[in-house]
Amino acid sequence: MFVHVDTRRRSRLCWATMLVVVCVVCFVVLALSGRAERIWIMLHWGTVPAHLFGTGLPLWEQISDPALLRLFTAIFIHGGWLHLLSNLLFLVIFSLPAERSLGSPRFLLLFLLGGIVANLIGAISLTGARVAIIGCSGAVSAVVGAYVTLFPRAKLGLVVPLGLYLEFVRVPAFVLIGIWALVQLLFSYAGASYGAVVWWTHIGGFLFGILFALFSRGAIERRLRG
Helix, strand or coil: CCCCCCCCCCCCCCHHHHHHHHHHHHHHHHHCCCHHHHHHHHHHHCECHHHHCCCCCCHHHHHCCHHHHHHHHHHHCCCCHHHHHHHHHHHHHHHHHHHHHHCHHHHHHHHHHHHHHHHHHHHHHCCCCCCCECCCHHHHHHHHHHHHHHCCCCEEEEEEEECCEEEEEEEEHHHHHHHHHHHHHHHHCCCHHHHHHHHHHHHHHHHHHHHHHHHHHHHHHHHHCC
């Protein structure tokens, strides 16, 4: 017997909202810092490929180096309002329904592991570079990848401004994912090094999200059946 479970129900702890708050707070702290301090924070807490690889140390020592912590901290650092808002917009759109299906603990694991894996892939693609990989783009990419895998035919509601009026419409999720991909592509041409980081972290995060959702399908079905 299948028991209907309202997928709109929310857990007491909504990690999607908490993650948005954390990213905004970190950005405000960074914005209020002086220019020299901002650069230091980005280079010290962002993922700098040259600090992970190309150090001349054996691979095992590189893997066990505490600098790998930056794969995690870099997720919550953003360089500008456009960078922050573009990430948070799609985080809110896709994270809320994904968290309701995955459950809060599994969603948090998806977001954090997706961001770490994406930053690692970006660092590998730019081995030896001294630019900082920052932002939750890779983590959001993982959420988008998981969402499209779990809900391939889903439609999402949007509020579209039409002059003085607001119109609520439902559009296929693939339309929004296409817009998201276009935004990432535009970012990828923002600069030579920065663009390469964005592109490969997004690809890595998106693929990680797909794999995560595929391996989690059984657990998700059991959860929705109660």
